[in-house]
Amino acid sequence: MKLLGISGTILGSKTAVLVKQVLDEVEKLRANVQIEFLDLKNYELQFCDGRPTSHYNDDTQEVIKKVSEADLYLIGSPIFNGSIPAPLKNVFDLVSPEVFRHKVMGFVANGGTYQHYLVIENQLKPIAGYLRCYVAPSYVYAHSQHFNTNNEIIDTDLLNRIQKLATELIIMHRGIEKTKRKGGIK
Template sequence: MKLLGVSGTIIGAKTSIVVQKVLEEAKKYQPDLEVELLDLREYEVQFCDGRNPSDYNDDTKKVLEIIHSADFYIIGTPIFQGSLSGPLKNLFDLINPKDLRNKIMGFIATGGTYQHYLVIENQLKPIAGFFRAFVAPGYVYVNNDHFNRDNEIIDTDVLNRITSLASEVVFMQKALKSTENQLTSVF
């Protein structure tokens, strides 16, 4: 099983730090789990304009292949102007919906105010619904106050939510695979 963490921003480090922490916790629950962090800061993903995916630059094609190869996801975004980041929205626009259909997603978000957690409920979960993905019931919202000056997460409640999200997505993925295997053996 491959869990892909997506840090959906091209600036800042906090989102990537939280996504990485969830991946580390998931690995504790499932030691043989393959984890990978897709940090959009490391790629030059082109703007989605409707062309054939094979016509995009190499970075864009590589990112789409990484998305396609994963079994389940932790997707993170900073909140800008009360919304998900532009780079993450662009990535969603580029993804073939078949690549996320019936896959598990967990969400994290980082932001400067305590009200921005609503972006997960009001924007990210509906996007997952469009893709027909299964969404972990819990999520993690991390405010700037939850980090110290070295960008380390210092809030105990946030750390507990990170652990809970990791266990939820691993549990859901194992249950989904078990159900798929049972159905395959019957039919």
């Protein structure tokens, strides 16, 4: 099984820190999971305009391929002005919805106000629903105060929630795969 953690921004580093922390917790579970980290900051993505995948630049094709090959997802997003950033939305637009169908998706997000957690509920979860993903019941929202000046997580409650999310992702994926093998999900 392949877990793809996506840092869905080209700005800042807190989102990547959150995603990596969850991926590290999955690694500690020794769950026999291949883990890959995709930081959109390292790619020159072209905007989705409906052309065939082969007509996009190499970076865009590589991101589409990585997302398409994953079995489950951890999506990280900063919250800017009460919404997800364009690069993350662009990834959802570039990849065919069928790629995500019946796969587990979990979320981490960070922002400067405590109310921004609502973006997970009101934007990210509905996108996952449209894509027919199974959404992990827990998600992690981090406020700027949960990090020190080096962007290291310093809040123990946040670290506990990260650990819980990592466990849920694996448990959900295994349960769904077991059901698929028995012919219950097609």
